[in-house]
Amino acid sequence: MAHGGQALSDRLVEGSQQRALAESALNCLETDGFIRLPLEDVRTVAAAVRAWDAWLASAPAEAKLRHARAAAPTPQRAPTPLGGPPPGGRGYVSLPAKELFEVVLDDQLAARALLALHSQGASMLSMLSRALGMQPHGLSALLDELPLAPNRDGSSVLHVCRYTQSGAAAGSSRGGGGSAATQGTEAHQDRGLLTVVAASEGEGLEVQSRHDGSWRRVVLWPGEAAMFCGLSLEWATGGMLKAAVHRVVPLAPGRTSLCYKLRVRPDAVVDPPALLQYSPGHLRPSYQAPKTGAQLMEMFAASHPLSVNAQALGSGGGDGSSGRAEGEATGHAQVETLRLDVVVLTNPQHKLSLQLPAGSALLDAKRAVASATDVPLRRQLLFSGSWVSLPDDTPLAHLERRLGRPLKLYAAPSPGPQEPTMRINCMGFDGAKIEFDLRVGATGIELMVLLQARACYHPTKQMLIFDGERVHPMPPLAELGIGDGDSLDILDKQYGD
Ligand SMILES: O=C(O)CCC(=O)C(=O)O
Numbered sequence: 001m002a003h004g005g006q007a008l009s010d011r012l013v014e015g016s017q018q019r020a021l022a023e024s025a026l027n028c029l030e031t032d033g034f035i036r037l038p039l040e041d042v043r044t045v046a047a048a049v050r051a052w053d054a055w056l057a058s059a060p061a062e063a064k065l066r067h068a069r070a071a072a073p074t075p076q077r078a079p080t081p082l083g084g085p086p087p088g089g090r091g092y093v094s095l096p097a098k099e100l101f102e103v104v105l106d107d108q109l110a111a112r113a114l115l116a117l118h119s120q121g122a123s124m125l126s127m128l129s130r131a132l133g134m135q136p137h138g139l140s141a142l143l144d145e146l147p148l149a150p151n152r153d154g155s156s157v158l159h160v161c162r163y164t165q166s167g168a169a170a171g172s173s174r175g176g177g178g179s180a181a182t183q184g185t186e187a188h189q190d191r192g193l194l195t196v197v198a199a200s201e202g203e204g205l206e207v208q209s210r211h212d213g214s215w216r217r218v219v220l221w222p223g224e225a226a227m228f229c230g231l232s233l234e235w236a237t238g239g240m241l242k243a244a245v246h247r248v249v250p251l252a253p254g255r256t257s258l259c260y261k262l263r264v265r266p267d268a269v270v271d272p273p274a275l276l277q278y279s280p281g282h283l284r285p286s287y288q289a290p291k292t293g294a295q296l297m298e299m300f301a302a303s304h305p306l307s308v309n310a311q312a313l314g315s316g317g318g319d320g321s322s323g324r325a326e327g328e329a330t331g332h333a334q335v336e337t338l339r340l341d342v343v344v345l346t347n348p349q350h351k352l353s354l355q356l357p358a359g360s361a362l363l364d365a366k367r368a369v370a371s372a373t374d375v376p377l378r379r380q381l382l383f384s385g386s387w388v389s390l391p392d393d394t395p396l397a398h399l400e401r402r403l404g405r406p407l408k409l410y411a412a413p414s415p416g417p418q419e420p421t422m423r424i425n426c427m428g429f430d431g432a433k434i435e436f437d438l439r440v441g442a443t444g445i446e447l448m449v450l451l452q453a454r455a456c457y458h459p460t461k462q463m464l465i466f467d468g469e470r471v472h473p474m475p476p477l478a479e480l481g482i483g484d485g486d487s488l489d490i491l492d493k494q495y496g497d
């Protein structure tokens with residue numbers, strides 16, 4: 001008699017193999033910070049890597065921009081194989097050492113590769129749930145429910161990245177900072193649960209050891225993928241798994257990777273005590289409160305204001321809009337004169353609009369502001385949706401085209417003799433204390449402008465923390481509960497994905 005069921009002994013063998021696999025995956029994450037494993041649908045994924053690699057290496061810039069524009073969301077877009085519009089923010093980012101596309105699912109090969117990586121990542125999450133003593137689908141149940149509801153973007157994203165070795169990037173040592181040539185390759189953590197990477201080259205990715213801080217090369221054989229944890233998984237597992245700090249070293253021949261980032265859907269509730277109910281002993285107090293996927297993303301954006309994948313020209317997320325990929329601005333008409341908005345940080349703020357010759361540099365603008373307001377050059381700071389840190393001889397027209405947003409200059413005069421002030425202390429990492437007498441009603445911006453004038457501080461690289469929270473530059477400090485005699489900490493900004 002024919003029978004469809006699997007023999008019990010086979011099931012037992014399979015079950016114990018699954019358990020052994022899950023335990024070794026957990027072990028790799030704990031000791032190395034990453035897992036290497038064979039791709040399940042290797043033909044599809046490898047074909048997608050090859051196709052993107054060839055196209056990205058040879059297509060002219062205009063073709064890439066055209067593709068990115070075609071990928072922009074429109075209500076008329078045909079539904080994708082997942083039953084909804086393409087996931088994520090879409091777009092194209094071009095940085096000195098890296099280009100990044102967010103994959104759109106109207107490309108059949110990309111769609112199949114995305115589904116293959118999704119399914120392999122989701123099974124890894126199920127395996128890890130079991131190995132950690134959670135319900136088998138505890139972690140994978142946090143992902144999008146497929147097919148996606150119409151008109152809902154997926155939370156998980158597929159990024160295609162191509163890295164090239166641009167001049168100064170070769171052999172340079174990099175940490176948190178990052179020169180222009182290494183932009184996009186800085187050490188960072190990913191925001192999601194799990195990242196799955198398949199690449200055209202065996203080398204390039206590096207993961208930092210949690211034990212001694214050294215960098216480990218992730219060497220992949222053809223047909224292998226790497227997986228590592230993001231901050232949402234660190235949260236969901238109550239800190240049992242740690243988000244990998246990783247970076248990419250650009251290689252001479254160029255390297256193209258498909259990075260599939262499995263992220264928690266915004267309305268899913270991540271409740272570490274409920275997830276870990278069978279092994280509650282591991283739970284640290286700071287992970288007790290349940291958070292939605294959306295709240296986890298907000299927490300991530302607050303603690304990682306810089307993004308390795310954002311179009312950046314000294315961007316620092318001053319308006320809280322960082323972390324988003326922005327397309328390169330194009331098609332700006334040549335202009336005879338430039339308009340520059342200036343905000344003078346008095347109480348109330350006072351605004352000027354400067355008209356400058358088209359060829360003006362940042363220094364010319366600062367000089368014009370100094371003669372109109374008496375505010376010295378070093379108490380002026382440029383902003384364009386994010387903070388801008390560039391040499392004073394940078395031409396403004398070029399800057400505005402690159403940033404794709406109007407420029408704004410903040411100028412902080414000293415408070416007048418009669419003006420009521422409050423004393424704010426800023427504590428440097430090295431314990432140095434810098435005191436400021438700010439006008440009552442001052443915003444974070446004023447403090448940031450003064451800090452860069454007085455100390456080795458720049459809002460592109462550092463942030464201010466009060467009571468464990470990042471100080472947002474826009475509202476008055478008093479609204480954030482900061483008053484006379486309070487101390488703020490100056491911390492280096494961290495990079496996210
Ligand atoms: O290309 C890679 O291997 C990793 C890219 C990455 O870390 C990211 O985009 O977040």
Ligand SMILES: [Fe+2]
Pocket residue numbers: 188189190195246497
């Ligand atoms: Fe990453």
